[in-house]
Amino acid sequence: xxxxxxxxxxxxxxxxxxxxxxxxxxxxxxxxxxxxxxxxxxxxxxxxxxxxxxxxxxxxxxxxxxxxxxxxxxxxxxxxxxxxxxxxxxxxxxxxxxxxxxxxx
Amino acid sequence: xxxxxxxxxxxxxxxxxxxxxxxxxxxxxxxxxxxxxxxxxxxxxxxxxxxxxxxxxxxxxxxxxxxxxxxxxxxxxxxxxxxxxxxxxxxxxxxxxxxxxxxxxxxxxxxxxxxxxxxxxxxxxxxxxxxxxxxxxxxxxxxxxxxxxxxxxxxxxxxxxxxxxxxxxxxxxxxxxxxxxxxxxxxxxxxxxxxxxxxxxxxxxxxxxxxxxxxxxxxxxxxxxxxx
Numbered sequence: 001x002x003x004x005x006x007x008x009x010x011x012x013x014x015x016x017x018x019x020x021x022x023x024x025x026x027x028x029x030x031x032x033x034x035x036x037x038x039x040x041x042x043x044x045x046x047x048x049x050x051x052x053x054x055x056x057x058x059x060x061x062x063x064x065x066x067x068x069x070x071x072x073x074x075x076x077x078x079x080x081x082x083x084x085x086x087x088x089x090x091x092x093x094x095x096x097x098x099x100x101x102x103x104x105x
Numbered sequence: 106x107x108x109x110x111x112x113x114x115x116x117x118x119x120x121x122x123x124x125x126x127x128x129x130x131x132x133x134x135x136x137x138x139x140x141x142x143x144x145x146x147x148x149x150x151x152x153x154x155x156x157x158x159x160x161x162x163x164x165x166x167x168x169x170x171x172x173x174x175x176x177x178x179x180x181x182x183x184x185x186x187x188x189x190x191x192x193x194x195x196x197x198x199x200x201x202x203x204x205x206x207x208x209x210x211x212x213x214x215x216x217x218x219x220x221x222x223x224x225x226x227x228x229x230x231x232x233x234x235x236x237x238x239x240x241x242x243x244x245x246x247x248x249x250x251x252x253x254x255x256x257x258x259x260x261x262x263x264x265x266x267x268x269x270x271x272x273x274x275x276x277x278x279x280x281x282x283x284x285x286x287x288x289x290x291x292x293x294x295x296x297x298x299x300x301x302x303x304x305x306x307x308x309x310x311x312x313x314x315x316x317x318x319x320x321x322x323x324x325x326x327x328x329x330x331x332x333x
Contacts, residue, residue, distance in 0.1 A: 018209065022209040024192075038188060046281050051316045080279045
């Protein structure tokens with residue numbers, strides 16, 4: 001993607017996210033505080049973030065590949081389960097990915 | 106307003122600001138890995154200023170996705186800020202259009218948590234503004250550090266960074282699945298569904314589209330529970 005196209009994505013995405021924030025402070029609460037709207041908004045992040053975890057760890061373009069990223073993810077999950085701080089989780093995942101890269105090439 | 110409560114609110118606001126700084130470095134590095142230059146990474150932290158959406162946008166681009174899928178996933182994650190705004194409006198009661206426009210920019214997970222947890226309206230405003238200011242400053246500074254630092258990495262360090270990005274998404278997801286979250290069993294079901302949909306579609310759709318499509322897994326949440 002060209003630098004100009006990237007700028008467009010960055011600026012359009014930013015404008016959209018700002019308008020979503022502004023809408024919350026501006027629209028009547030009754031529009032948003034319906035049970036099914038709050039339910040969607042509560043659980044949409046879980047679906048999207050999990051999809052991003054899976055895609056970032058296992059895909060390369062349209063191919064599914066297993067490499068050091070999956071090992072790093074497993075170590076990160078173990079660290080999160082042990083309530084490790086964020087920075088420790090990332091460092092362990094990164095070290096695992098680097099180790100697999102060095103070992104497997 | 107009472108002194109100790111004020112101090113507690115400010116301490117929480119500053120503590121959160123420092124904590125998000127670590128995510129800022131990770132975001133800057135992820136943006137670099139996705140092909141954004143440091144100024145584009147910084148522009149996102151200045152203008153978009155909502156972490157999960159920023160990570161999603163660069164995550165989709167990094168996976169080879171197109172602009173529409175990248176923007177779509179950022180906007181879908183940004184919808185929760187709309188709900189936060191509805192909750193915050195009576196607490197912040199912004200007077201005048203300019204104040205409302207300014208405050209809207211800082212409506213995010215952390216500032217909402219600070220404002221809602223404060224014991225009264227004055228402290229809610231203080232928590233929101235102090236948290237917003239600290240987080241905004243630290244988030245932008247650390248984004249730049251991450252973006253500039255990642256550019257200088259060698260091949261093994263790039264492999265490390267590749268493994269850090271999915272781990273960062275998992276760390277964003279984790280608090281939603283843990284006991285104590287809103288209906289964690291439902292969130293786990295939806296998350297698993299989202300991951301399965303995304304992986305199943307990966308070979309068949311342009312990169313990034315599977316992330317937006319994974320939103321259909323939200324049907325696994327089922328109907329809202331009746332109010333009791």
